[in-house]
Amino acid sequence: MTMFAMSSSVKHGFYRTLPGVFGGSVAYMIQMVVVYLGLGVIVQNSTIVFNTIKWEGVVYLVALGFRNWRQSVRDMEMPHTDLPVSPVRLFSLGCATGMSNPKSVLVLTVLFPQFIQPDHYTAHFAILAASFSVIQGSSALAYALFGARVFKWLRQKT
Numbered sequence: 301m302t303m304f305a306m307s308s309s310v311k312h313g314f315y316r317t318l319p320g321v322f323g324g325s326v327a328y329m330i331q332m333v334v335v336y337l338g339l340g341v342i343v344q345n346s347t348i349v350f351n352t353i354k355w356e357g358v359v360y361l362v363a364l365g366f367r368n369w370r371q372s373v374r375d376m377e378m379p380h381t382d383l384p385v386s387p388v389r390l391f392s393l394g395c396a397t398g399m400s401n402p403k404s405v406l407v408l409t410v411l412f413p414q415f416i417q418p419d420h421y422t423a424h425f426a427i428l429a430a431s432f433s434v435i436q437g438s439s440a441l442a443y444a445l446f447g448a449r450v451f452k453w454l455r456q457k458t
Contacts, residue, residue: 320394327398
């Protein structure tokens with residue numbers, strides 16, 4: 301999500317990126333509900349499911365890295381801020397990016413249960429989910445702001 305936030309803010313500006321960041325946060329909340337309703341137990345009890353999600357995450361990150369590595373320098377130099385992109389489209393892109401990120405499912409299904417006592421499952425899960433949402437949202441906003449500001453600064457230097 302952080303890479304999406306940064307690249308979107310470079311292309312469209314910080315404020316136009318906010319619906320995309322919100323869409324990614326909504327996707328993570330949906331994933332948290334799915335984990336809460338039972339996916340976490342399935343992943344913890346099945347090595348095959350755990351390894352499948354883990355290797356999907358590896359392939360996902362390698363594909364993102366390769367795509368960005370191969371991106372033309374001219375694509376980065378073109379001013380993209382004039383492209384009209386609706387907030388709904390950016391929200392959808394953010395949501396799709398968040399939903400397709402297996403890394404978050406892995407964190408939610410593997411890390412969360414270590415901090416949850418079965419007697420207080422709902423309360424502990426809610427605290428962790430709220431904490432994760434605040435940290436993830438803040439992180440995505442910081443990357444978006446950083447991307448927009450640094451790109452603007454670099455454009456002024458040339």
